[in-house]
Amino acid sequence: MISVTRDDxxxxxxxxxxxxxxxxxxxxxxxxxxxxxxxVMELEAYEEVAVKxxxxxxxxAFAKYPVTAVEVIHRxxxxxxxxxxxxxxxxxxxxxxxxxxxxxxxxxxxxxVPIWKKEIGKDGERWVPGESFGxxx
Amino acid sequence: xxxxxxxxARLREAIGGDLTLEVPEGATMSRLLAAVGETSExxxxxxxxxxxEIRGYVxxxxxxxxxxxxxxxxxxxxxxxxxxxxxxxxxx
Numbered sequence: 436m437i438s439v440t441r442d443d444x445x446x447x448x449x450x451x452x453x454x455x456x457x458x459x460x461x462x463x464x465x466x467x468x469x470x471x472x473x474x475v476m477e478l479e480a481y482e483e484v485a486v487k488x489x490x491x492x493x494x495x496a497f498a499k500y501p502v503t504a505v506e507v508i509h510r511x512x513x514x515x516x517x518x519x520x521x522x523x524x525x526x527x528x529x530x531x532x533x534x535x536x537x538x539x540x541x542x543x544x545x546x547x548v549p550i551w552k553k554e555i556g557k558d559g560e561r562w563v564p565g566e567s568f569g570x571x572x
Numbered sequence: 573x574x575x576x577x578x579x580x581a582r583l584r585e586a587i588g589g590d591l592t593l594e595v596p597e598g599a600t601m602s603r604l605l606a607a608v609g610e611t612s613e614x615x616x617x618x619x620x621x622x623x624x625e626i627r628g629y630v631x632x633x634x635x636x637x638x639x640x641x642x643x644x645x646x647x648x649x650x651x652x653x654x655x656x657x658x659x660x661x662x663x664x
Contacts, residue, residue: 466664478663479580479581479584480580480663481578481580481633481656481658483636484633484636484656485663487636509663509664520664521663521664541664544663544664545661545662545663545664546661547661548661548663548664549580549656549658549661549663550661550662550663550664551580551581551658551659551661551662551663552662552663553581562581562582562659562662563662564660564662565629565659565660565661565662566660566661566662
């Protein structure tokens with residue numbers, strides 16, 4: 436499943452939904468709001484395009500790695516320090532392809548999914564700079 | 573004809589939110605961007621260099637697909653199209 440949502444998720448429930456007897460590995464990445472002296476983080480998305488792009492990234496992962504399940508949930512809205520932001524679960528027969536696919540998916544999300552973060556602290560607010568200019572200079 | 577403009581992150585703040593703009597039939601993406609820039613001083617400064625070039629960090633989409641800045645002058649818009657403007661993404 437691919438989702439961009441304001442709702443929190445239950446990591447174990449997602450893993451249980453995905454697991455199958457032929458999987459020897461379920462690699463899970465959980466991204467959370469880090470305490471960098473901030474109070475909250477506001478995430479916004481171009482939702483329709485973000486969901487579509489996440490689907491493309493999932494399909495790429497299936498084409499590139501021998502994995503059998505990919506779940507991605509990305510939260511948006513106002514999140515406090517310690518709250519969940521992103522969950523990626525990859526199921527595969529063996530660990531290596533699961534780790535590799537999970538990392539690939541994460542890097543691709545940072546590169547091309549239209550989601551932005553604003554950090555809000557006591558001293559003010561700032562948009563987290565994007566890492567990718569999309570090769571269109 | 574009417575074109576919907578959606579802006580995100582600091583470009584949304586500069587432009588003030590989503591817009592629906594009236595542009596002449598056959599207007600290009602460049603023509604639309606100029607119209608967005610004319611809505612306010614803040615919007616103009618966020619989108620354009622002093623030279624009039626589109627700023628390097630502005631990413632363009634047309635109906636959910638990326639458009640290279642070099643194509644903006646030739647890409648023709650149609651009534652009901654959606655154009656999105658945003659800075660480099662920072663999810664994950």
